[in-house]
Amino acid sequence: MTPKIYVTAGGSPVSAMFYDRLIEATVRDEAGQESDSFEATFDDRNNEIALPAEGAVLEVFLGYVETGITMVGRYIVDSVRCHGDDDGEKVTITARSADVREDMKEPLSEHFENQTIGQIMDTLASRHKVQAAVSSELASIKIPYIARIDQSTLIFATRIADQFGGLFCAQGRQIRHDEARHGKNFAGLTIAPILIQKLIAPIGTSRRIPARLTARSPANG
Numbered sequence: 192m193t194p195k196i197y198v199t200a201g202g203s204p205v206s207a208m209f210y211d212r213l214i215e216a217t218v219r220d221e222a223g224q225e226s227d228s229f230e231a232t233f234d235d236r237n238n239e240i241a242l243p244a245e246g247a248v249l250e251v252f253l254g255y256v257e258t259g260i261t262m263v264g265r266y267i268v269d270s271v272r273c274h275g276d277d278d279g280e281k282v283t284i285t286a287r288s289a290d291v292r293e294d295m296k297e298p299l300s301e302h303f304e305n306q307t308i309g310q311i312m313d314t315l316a317s318r319h320k321v322q323a324a325v326s327s328e329l330a331s332i333k334i335p336y337i338a339r340i341d342q343s344t345l346i347f348a349t350r351i352a353d354q355f356g357g358l359f360c361a362q363g364r365q366i367r368h369d370e371a372r373h374g375k376n377f378a379g380l381t382i383a384p385i386l387i388q389k390l391i392a393p394i395g396t397s398r399r400i401p402a403r404l405t406a407r408s409p410a411n412g
Contacts, residue, residue: 192255192256192257192258193255193256193257194253194254194255194256195253195254195255195256195260196210196213196216196251196252196253196260197251197252197260198231198249198250198251198252199249199250200243200247200248200249201244201247201248202248202250206241208239208240208241209233212233212234212235212239212240213231213232213233214232214233214234214281215230215231215232216229216230216231216232217229217230217231218251218253218263218264220263220264220360227264227266227287227288227360228266228269228285228286228287228288229249229251229264229266229285229286230283230284230285230286231283231284232281232282232283232284233281233282233283233284234278234279234280234281235273235279235280235281235282236279236280238280240282242271242282243268243271243284244268246267246268247267247268248265248266248267248268248289249265249266249267249268249286250262250264250265250266251263251264251265251266264288264289265288265289266286266287266288266289267286267287267288267289268284268285268286269285269286269287270284270285271283271284271285272284272285294319294344295319295343295344295345295361295366296343296344296345297343297344298341298342298343299339299341299342299343299344300338300339300340300341300342301338301339302336302337302338302339303334303336303337303338304335304336305333305334305335305336306333306334307330307331307332307333307334308325308329308330308331308332308334308351308355308368309323309325309329309330309331311334311337311351312325312330312348312366312368315344315347315348315366316365316366318344319344319366321361321365321366322365322366323365323366323367323368324365324366324367324368324369325367325368325369326357326368326369326370328370329355329357329368329369329370330368332355334351337351344366345361348361348366348368351368352368356370357369357370358370
């Protein structure tokens, strides 16, 4: 099948040059409190690539021409790196997830008795006005008693995932608990990699654009 990527910046579609000059695009979907990221490298011959504005919000969709595309995340531009090699000048844009909401970082104390992981996640999701997506294997596990004391939703949900061999992440309008199955989706099906790539050995200088907002979560407590 034919890989396809679609990107918007500040709510508007990027220009045709984005796709014409794209060498490699990578989306990293991290578990727990690690920030997801998006990175794209471009052929910058003649210095024609328009650099994104500081703190620009990118929406990224991935998929295949034959089956359609799906939004994989919203990201805030973190840095722009100019480099080059024998093939010419390159620009690499790195952006971090914009999906971790501030209210999920706020500490709270509460406890749950004789509830399943699915029920607990539904309670947390309802509080933050998002949806809960929990794998069937984890959703049915009943926990006799569990308490959170001055812990954020991110830390508490990650703690539950760690205790029962799962993975937790907050993405888009969902908070998700899944089994730790490398390379598989919630249905247990293998996820085929989507790769648009030309290997680059970067050299030269870089310059950083500090983002107005980051999606780094507090350290696990």
